[in-house]
Amino acid sequence: MPESGTTEAAPRSVGATIELEGLTKRYPGSDRPAVDNVSMEIAAGETVILVGPSGCGKSTTLKMINRLIEPTGGRIRIGGEDVTDMDPVKLRRTIGYAIQASGLFPHMTVAQNIALVPKMLRWPSARVRDRVEEMLDLVGLDPGEFRDRYPRQLSGGQQQRVGVARALAADPPVLLMDEPFGAVDPITRDHLQDELIRLQRELHKTIVFVTHDFDEAIKIGDRIAVLREQSHIAQFDTPEAILTNPADDFVSGFVGAGAALKRLNLTRVRDVPITDYPTVGVDDPLDEISARLRSAGTDEVLVLDKRGRPYKWLRRGDIVRAQGSLARAGVLVHDTVTRDATLRDALEAVLTDNTGRVAVTGRRGAYEGVVDVETLMNSVHELLEADRLEAREAQAGLEEQRAAQTHAEQEGAHPPGDRGEAQA
Ligand SMILES: Nc1ncnc2c1ncn2[C@@H]1O[C@H](COP(=O)(O)OP(=O)(O)OP(=O)(O)O)[C@@H](O)[C@H]1O
């Protein structure tokens, strides 16, 4: 039976609240629950990250939300509606789900994989087709190039993108992601994270995202739930609050060393000045490129490829060695960042390329400007300075406390409890 409204223009569904109340899972045959009495309220449109040690029940918690795993106790409410006893198959059509290694069906094309849930929902075929194109575009894959490929004909990062496209295809208000970027290399992972942040700014879904990686959590999360054994919540707060005020040693252990530098993960490229840099096209005549180099006032230019994407850094001397062709000249651009990348990503990219700056790109990887190493170092200095100030204040507070205590002792004052005992 067709669902109501399937033939109407697709309304953009924004996020729904998720409430977990005393959620518990006891697997058969184990003596203690894998997830014990978890309660959590997630706001509509919020991205919440679950982090915690292996085996603490992150995946189990996530899978209870879409009832891939049936809870043994507690309630789940989505958008205020109790879905604990709802038909799980129906429920899952309203919840996007993306997992590590993409979970694509190998015998289906990219288009068929993405179309899966819309087809189950019996969308008309024209709408499904449009939606597939829209989704591929959204995750930065050219539909013409990728639509008819099979998953094995994609790189790991491209598979993850398709996985995200599939999870979003039916426009669910809620998106569950279980280490979706766990299986790709660090640079691709950074880019996928940036993509997700950009998507989320457009879509405002409610996202619950599981990861091992605290840096990833800081970067993506509006709030982070640090979980201990059995998914007991150690701290559930914003990245800033967890970094500056970890609840206990367990959380500090998770934050790890270098909390100040980790705050580089909280500042985005969009928050610092992005400047223009002289560019040339890969097909420009060499004498024009030379002229540009001379007039630029820099000893380097950025060569863009046919689609306006950063391709090579080219120095004055390189032109001489080019012998008529750019193919042999200059240094390939290894890494770029988007405006959503963190300063830490940017710093890493600068160090990788060793040019003293990193190119910033927009949609489809097109060049938009550069961030230079001075700008980045200024931000690092500011963070370190803030950290020192905080440490000094904490120290001053401690000394004040000690002074007050000494004073109290000298005055012969005792805490109320002592007096009580003295009287007894
Ligand atoms: N189907 C199952 N049957 C029995 N026990 C299970 C089952 N699935 C998971 N568990 C147990 O439940 C606990 C939580 O597992 P879960 O997969 O939720 O952890 P996790 O936090 O996602 O770990 P990881 O970070 O390694 O993915 C573990 O002790 C695990 O062994």
Ligand SMILES: [Mg+2]
């Ligand atoms: Mg897991």
